[in-house]
Amino acid sequence: VEVRERDVAVLECTIVRKLPRKLEVLEGENAAFCVEVESDDMEINWYKDGLKLHETHQTILKSFGKTHILVIVNVAYQDSGVVTFVAGRSKTSSRLKVKATRHSPPICPVGVKMDVDRPNSALLTWDPAPNSPTSTRSIFVLERQEVGSQEWQKCFTSETATSAEIGGDSVPCDGNYRFRVCCINKYGRSGHVEFPKAVHLVPGPKICTRLKGCEVVEGEDAHFSIELSAPMVGTWFLNSAQLQHGGRYSIQQSQTQHSLVICETCTTEDTAEVTFIANGVRDSAVLRVKPAVVKFNALSDLDSHKRVDIGNPIVLYCEVSHPFAKVSWFKDGEELQLTDGLNIQSDGNMRRIVIQSADASHSGVYTCETSGDVIKFNVDVSEPPVMIVEPKDDVVMESFISEEIHLQCELSRSSGRVRWFKDGQEVEESDTVQLICEGPYRRLTILNGSVEDGGEYVYDSVAFLVTIAGKNEDIRATIYFAGKPIVLEIEVSRPSAEVKWWLNGREVEESSNITITEDGLIRRLTIHSPTPEDSGKYTCDAVDDTIDFQVKVSGKRQCHVSFGDDFCPKMRVLPGCRR
Known part of the structure; x- marks a missing residue:
C-alpha cells in the first residue's frame, strides 16, 4: 500500500x-x-x-x-x-x-504644408498623428475644392505616402483650388485638416494611352498610336527626323487619338525610335524590324521549262513564302527592267513577268532571286508547227485516163516542207508529175493520168484517195476500205445469166466472210470484214462479158470509195453470152 x-x-x-x-x-x-x-x-x-x-x-x-x-x-x-x-x-x-479591443477612429494628420513655388502645380505634405494606433490599417485621403464651390473631390489616396504633387493636368478647369487631408480606417474617419493656402491650376494635356513598341517582319506595315486627354496637334519623329504625311508614312488624328503607319518597313529601320510630341506631352517607342526569310515554292517541270511559239506571250511565275518579299528578275545574268513589252508583277505571294509577244531573242535562262533563294526558268522560243488549213478531212477523187489530176493543200505558214507520198512511197517530180509550191499552197499535178496513178496520196495528215477509170471502156473502180463491208454489184441482161467472181485470177468461193448472191438481174459479192489481204483485182465473168474492180483495203483509214457509197457499177451481158 x-x-x-x-x-x-x-x-x-x-x-x-x-x-x-x-x-x-x-x-x-x-x-x-x-x-x-x-x-x-x-x-x-x-x-x-x-x-x-x-x-x-x-x-x-x-x-x-x-x-x-x-x-x-x-x-x-x-x-x-x-x-x-x-x-x-x-x-x-x-x-x-x-x-475585445476598443474600436476607435483614426487621429487627424498633423504638420500640413503646401509648396506652390512650381509651375502649374502644388506640393502637399503632412505627418501622421504621433499617437496613431499602428495595429489598424489606415489610409490618407486628399481632397480638392475649387474656390467658390461647396463640393470636395477626392484627388489622391495612399496608405504610406505623406506627400502628393497636384498638377494642372489633374483638374477639370482653370481655377483656384483648396486642399484638405484626413485619415480613414475600418472604424471610421478622422477630422479633416485643411491646407492654409489656395493655388491656381490650369488643366493641361496628359497621355491616356502610351505609345507601344512595334515588331514587324521586313515589308510589313508598322502601326503606332497614342491617346491624349485633350484634342491637340502633335508631331511624329523617326530617329529625330520629323515625319510628314504621304509616301510611306500615314499620319492621322481623330479627336484625342493620334496614329502613325510606316508602310513597307525595311531592315535598316530596325531599332529606330518613334517619338510623338505635343504641347507639354512627349512619348517614345522602339520599332523592331526582323528580316523576312523568303523561300520559293518548288516549280513543276512544265513551269521551269517553257516552250513558247513565236508571237505568243511568255508568262513566268512563282510563289514566295512571304507576301512582302522583294524579288529581282534576271535573264542570262542581266537584271530585267520594265519596258513596253515586259511587265513585272507582284500579287500577294505570286511573282511573275509577262512578255507580250515572244521572239527568238527571248530564249534563254531566266532567274527570280531574293536575298535567300533563287529559282530558274529555261525558255525556248520556236516557230509554231505547220498545220494544214485546207482540206481538213481526207479527199476522195475520181478521174479518167489521160486527164490531169490536181491535188492541193493550203498550209498555215509558207515555210512548210513539200513531201508527197503515194501508197507509202515518196513522190518525186518527173515528166508527168509536177510538185508546185506557191506561198502557203502545195500542189501535186499528174499531167496524163493512167490506171497506175490511182491510189492513196498523202501530204502530212491529209489523204487524197484517187480512182482512175476508162472513158469508153469497162468500168474499173478502186475501193479503199477499213472496218466496213465491201459490196461489189453488177446488173446482167437476163435473170438466168450465170456469173463467176475471180480475185487476181483465182475463183472466189463463198465463206463465212464472203457472200455471193443473186437478186433478179443483180449479182452481188459482199466481203463482210475486209482486211488488207482482200485487196486486188476482182473480176465478174458472165462468159461473153467481164467487168473488173480494183480494190485496195487500208487498215489505217475509214472507208473511201471513189464512186460514193451509193454508186453501183453495172454491166449487161452481150447478146452472144452464155445464159
Missing part, C-alpha cells in the same frame, strides 16, 4: 511549472502558454475545451526538452475557453479570456 501511494505521488508531481489559473489577452494578439515537467521523455498533450490540439497555422506546439509551449496566434473573441496540459496522469489547466 505504501508503494502504490508513493507511485501516485510521483505521477502527480511530474509537472514542475503549471499553467496560470487565468490568462487575459486582447483580440488580435497572441495567447502563449508554457509548462515544465520533471522528465523530457514524458508523453504530453494539449487540449482546449476537452478537444485535443494539433499543429496548424494558428496553433503552434513546441517542445524544448522538459519545456513545452502552446501559442494561439491572432486570437478572436470565440477563442475564449479552458486550455489543459496533460503529462502522464498529471494535468494543469488555464482559463483563456479574450477581451
